[in-house]
Amino acid sequence: MMNQTAEEDKSDDLSIINRRIERLRLHLDPIINKNEITPVLSMEVKRCRGGGEKEKGKKAAMEVNTEALxxxxxxxxxxxxxxxxxxxxxxxxxxxxxxxxxxxxxxxxxxxxxxxxxxxxxxxxxxxxxxxxxxxxxxxxxxxxxxxxxxxxxxxxxxxxxxxxxxxxxxxxxxxxxxxxNLDYMGCFAMTELHHGSNVQGLQTVAIFDPITDEFIIDTPNDGAIKWWIGNAAVHGKFATVFAKLMLPSHDAKGVTDMGVHAFIVPIRDLRSHETLPGIEIHDCGHKVGLNGVDNGALRFKSVRIPRENLLNRFGDVSRDGKYTSSLPTINKRFAATLGELVGGRVGLAYSSVGVLKIASTIAIRYSLLRQQFGPPKQPEVSILDYQSQQHKLMPMLASTYAFHFATLDLVDKYSEMKKTHDDELVGEVHALSAGLKSYVTSFTAKSISICREACGGHGYAAVNRFGSLRNDHDIFQTFEGDNTVLLQQVAGDLLKRYQEKFRGGAIAGTWNYLTESMNAYLSAPNPVTARWEGEEHLRDPQFQLDAFRYRTSRLLHSAALRLRKHSNSLGSFGAWNRCLNHLLTLAESHIESVILAKFIDAVKSCPDESSRAALKLVCDLYALDRIWNDIGTYRNVDYVAPNKAKAIHKLVDYLSFQVRNIAKELVDAFDLPDDVTRAPIAMQKEAYTQYTQYVGF
Missing domain, CATH: 1.10.540 (Butyryl-Coa Dehydrogenase, subunit A; domain 1)
Structure with a gap:
């Protein structure tokens, strides 16, 4: 028995060696590989209508267990x-x-x-x-x-x-x-000011402690310090958490000491009469591009007195005699701790943005399956989703929706664990990851809603089909809870910090630990043999996909560090950062794409249902290869991908889009969004045109 096992192992080793030799021969030989990927099927030859008749000789569309998925x-x-x-x-x-x-x-x-x-x-x-x-x-x-x-x-x-x-x-x-x-205490979150949004440390509203009355005096020193865009303020709010600089009396020339930004509970309306309280001025920010169900207002404070106990004092407190105490030694540490506890807003926006993308994708894909237009001569018209151009618009978007779903689920899990453990390493990871995912996902969703509208032609322009309201309501997701450009800079800054730690001999932990290995790979030249591999098995290998994403991130990180060091000598740190800003934003997006792909691959492996796992693998491959193709210039410039391999990736993206199209109905059905939630007549699962015509009165 032992001899037989040894013989089998020897046979397996020879088989592996032979396969490697054959691969090497094919990539060195200019003769075209006979197993080259089949080009995308032309519309004149093939129609696939959700499990209908398939072209003779072609692989049947996969079956998807929608309920299990x-x-x-x-x-x-x-x-x-x-x-x-x-x-x-x-x-x-x-x-x-x-x-x-x-x-x-x-x-x-x-x-x-x-x-x-x-x-x-x-x-x-x-x-x-x-x-x-x-x-x-x-x-x-x-x-x-x-x-x-x-x-x-x-x-x-x-x-x-x-x-x-x-x-x-x-x-x-x-x-x-x-x-x-129970909603008796409707409230506001008064952080943003007219002149300061993203730069929270630059807020100008002040809270001066009065030791005689044991109160804080909340004051708006100038018009730039008016609290702006405050949800619930215009009509319904009774309280506001006001962020202001805590000022304590001192014996120096200034007369006060600035202890940094703190949060205070300030009543703004009477609980019974709902009348605005003395010293508080409230104005309505008016009609907005979207989200007009939210009553955004502007707040000005004129010497408003609140009791000392209204200071939210978890990270810093003031005693009756005016002494300040904190477990954190510096203003910067207290500020970081305060903002770290508020990161849930970014987590929620990233997660909710994926929900919006699901609705928009569902509407566009269901309509594209329903709507028929043109086709071969003397034959029935074909579904517009059978056109390669429509697949190119919508299928990578659908793949991204799935990718974002799993990435934001993982973010929520990390956030939940952070709330339980308060682990410092996890706090830092969630802060950077939530900033990156919120920025990347909301920007992608905003662009995708417009693409969905265009993909549905004139009917996408009807308000009843929702693209207008979805686009307008979601648009601000790119701005509040941190402007996307600013958030990406935070991600880039965190990456550079960890890069420096690595080259000082430290370890890179958490979501960033891949940089240790990929940075070492980057510092060596790309393999000229693997750069030419173009077989489908190789291109659909998750390890190749992850390596490609991570190689790009490592390369961008290394070059960003070198450029910042170079420009800092002549421009200073701020000038150098500004000079390299676009490079840094690209770096941050590349890192987030790497994280998203890694989580998607993990989700595919963890899926217990075989048919669902196969569908998710297909969608994951499309997500990965479409991203690589979209940035193929970067890979070509450094010879990471040879011309023949780039061509093969392009062909495979088209073919995978076609394959995903064949299960597109099942994939959007798996979102399990009822018709009364999607609400668009063109997305109804039954009698869509009937409901659409009834809406206008037929």
Whole structure:
């Protein structure tokens, strides 16, 4: 038996050697490999209508168990999302009409939130800290009903409520929790000012401690310090978490000492009469491009006095005699800790943006399967999704939607673990990862909604088919909770910090640990043999895909570090950063794409259902190779990909798009979005044209 095993091992070794020799011969031999990837099928030869007749001799479209895939996608919080959907389905008076005024939309949005909490019994606030994944699942479902409702819920529970829980102490939770939870204490998150948004440390609002009365005096020193775009402020808010510079009396020439930005609870309206309180000036920011169900307002404070206990004092406190104490030694450390506790807003936006992308993709793909136009002479018209150009628009987008789904799920898991453990390494990782994913995903979704609209032609322009409202409501996702360009710079800065640590002999941990290996690979020249490999098996190998993504990131990181060092000598650190800014943004996006692909590959491997796993593998390959092709110039410039390999990648992307098209219906069905959530007539699963014509009166 032992001899037989040894013989088998020897045979396997020879087989491996022979395969490697054959591969090498093929790549050195100019004769075209007979197993070269089959070009994408032409529309004149092939039509595939969701399991219909296939071209003779071609591989049949894969079968997908939609229910199993949907179970894997939606996970353990499917039930609470269904509860949200069922509640609003049974409340037609709470469904947002196509045409609605700003004021009516705001009142409807409030009724929707009150109904969800008090009638349906869904209490999101209870999950903000203890079970964030469930909270974000509710947020995704609510955003599908109306994005304004999702944002209003986020302002109430993530921002206003979250600031009380995360920045306050037990006394604040005991006093405010129930009122926030049941919506008696509607509140605002007053951070952004007219002159300062992303630069939070530059805020100008002040909170001066008065030791005689044991109060803080909140003041807006100039018009640039007016709090701006504050959700819930214009109409419904009764409290605001106000971010201001904490100023303590001192005996020096200045008379006060700046202790840095802190958060304070400031009542803005009377709890009974709802009248604006003395010293507080509130104005309506007015009609916006989108999200008009959210009542954004501007706040000015004129010597508003609040008790000392209204300081949210988790990271810094002031005693009765005016002494400041903190467990953190510096302003910068306290500021970082404060913002670190508020990172949940970015996590929620990244996660919710994927939900918006699912809706837009579902509408566009279902319509593209339904709509038929042109075709071979004297034959029936074909589905517009059978056209390569439509596949090119929508199939990589669908693949990205799946990729983002798994990446943001992983982010939520990391965030949940961070809330439990408060591990410093994890805090840093979640901060950078949430910044990168929020930026990358929301930018991609914003562009994709417009592509979906165009892909649906004139019918995509009808308001009832939702692309306009989705685009307008989602557009601000690129700006609030951190401008995307600024957030990408934070990612780049974190990468450079870890790069320096590596070359000082330190270890790179967390999501960045791949840089240790890939940086070493980058510092050696690309393999001229593997640069020419063009077989489908090789191109669809997850290791090749990951190596390519990570090689690009490592190369960009190394070159960015060299360029910054070079320009710092003549321009200084700020000037050098600005000179290299576009390079740094590309670096950050490359890193985030690497992270997304790694999480997608892990999700494919972990999928228990065989048919679902095969479908996910196909979609993952399209995501990876489409990204490589889109940046093929980078790979060609450094000879990482030879011309023949680049051509093979391009062909394979087209072919994979065609294969994904064959299961596109099943893939969007797996999102499990009911018709009353997608709401667009052209996306209805039954009698779409009938419902569309009935809408206009036929």
């Amino acid at each position: 949907s179970d894997y996608m939606r996970g353990e919080y499917r039930d609470v999302q269904e509860k949200v959907y069922e509640y609003f389905k049974g409340k037609p008076e709470l469904q947002t009409p196509i045409e609605i005024s700003k004021d009516d939309h705001r009142e409807l949005c409030l009724r929707q939130l009150v109904g969800l909490v008090r009638e349906a019994g869904i209490r999101p606030f209870r999950y903000v800290v203890d079970e964030p994944a469930k909270y974000f699942a509710i947020l995704e479902a609510v955003g599908g009903i109306d994005m304004s409702l999702g944002i209003k819920m986020g302002v109430q529970y993530s921002l206003w409520g979250g600031s009380v829980l995360n920045l306050g102490t037990k006394k604040h939770k005991d006093k405010y929790f129930e009122g926030i939870d």
